[in-house]
Amino acid sequence: EVQLVQSGGGLVQPxxxxxxxxxxxxxTFSSLWMSWVRQAPGKGLEWVASIKLDGSEQYYVxxxxxxxxxxxxxxxxxxxxxxxxxxxxxTAVYYCARENNWARDIWGQGTPVTVSS
Amino acid sequence: xxxxxxxxxxxxxxxQSVTISCTGASSxxxxxxxxxxxxxxxxxxxxxxxxxxxxxxxxVPDRFSGSKSGNTASLTVSGLQAxxxxxxxxxSYVGRNDHWMFGGGTNLTVL
Numbered sequence: 493e494v495q496l497v498q499s500g501g502g503l504v505q506p507x508x509x510x511x512x513x514x515x516x517x518x519x520t521f522s523s524l525w526m527s528w529v530r531q532a533p534g535k536g537l538e539w540v541a542s543i544k545l546d547g548s549e550q551y552y553v554x555x556x557x558x559x560x561x562x563x564x565x566x567x568x569x570x571x572x573x574x575x576x577x578x579x580x581x582x583t584a585v586y587y588c589a590r591e592n593n594w595a596r597d598i599w600g601q602g603t604p605v606t607v608s609s
Numbered sequence: 610x611x612x613x614x615x616x617x618x619x620x621x622x623x624x625q626s627v628t629i630s631c632t633g634a635s636s637x638x639x640x641x642x643x644x645x646x647x648x649x650x651x652x653x654x655x656x657x658x659x660x661x662x663x664x665x666x667x668x669v670p671d672r673f674s675g676s677k678s679g680n681t682a683s684l685t686v687s688g689l690q691a692x693x694x695x696x697x698x699x700x701s702y703v704g705r706n707d708h709w710m711f712g713g714g715t716n717l718t719v720l
Binding site: 527529536537538539542551587593594595596597599600601602 | 612643645647649654655656657660661664666696698700702705706708709710711712713714
């Protein structure tokens with residue numbers, strides 16, 4: 493079964509760090525781009541970051557550039573999102589997603605991140 | 610970059626058809642045929658309905674169809690069913706630097 497299983501997330505204070513993980517199974521992880529998408533409470537979807545199949549290129553939405561890092565471990569079929577200097581406006585449910593045919597066709601279950609003092 | 614523009618709400622009766630629009634610009638929807646549509650039920654992860662403007666992944670009913678004209682993409686849901694009540698999001702590739710953009714979402718109500 494093709495699936496993405498997420499872990500990490502939780503409650504942190506402003507300025508702190510958090511790392512999200514996403515374990516892929518059922519497909520050749522190293523052959524596809526991957527991305528992170530977030531959804532603030534009661535709001536719409538927002539693309540956060542994407543990473544090329546071999547990890548050589550990463551792209552970010554402007555609001556997280558310099559603070560978030562997307563990475564992947566292809567031998568372990570793992571995708572990561574390292575989030576530093578977290579702000580209240582980063583509070584959201586974070587989804588990892590597989591990019592295929594210029595769309596996100598498989599999504600993780602989502603993991604909530606709350607930034608609050 | 611501003612989000613793609615969708616109507617906040619849409620509605621229709623069972624069996625009817627509803628079309629949801631997604632308006633962008635000549636730099637995104639107008640330039641690339643990489644528009645996708647997602648369905649999201651409350652508390653659930655989004656589900657891909659349409660990719661590359663009008664293609665359906667396997668398992669998605671043919672009641673869902675997509676199209677594009679100029680800078681506007683559209684999703685049509687035909688033969689509305691109760692389970693179609695959900696939020697719908699469009700997305701477009703916007704180029705190498707900004708990469709992807711989503712619409713603000715449309716809440717579809719089946720009356």
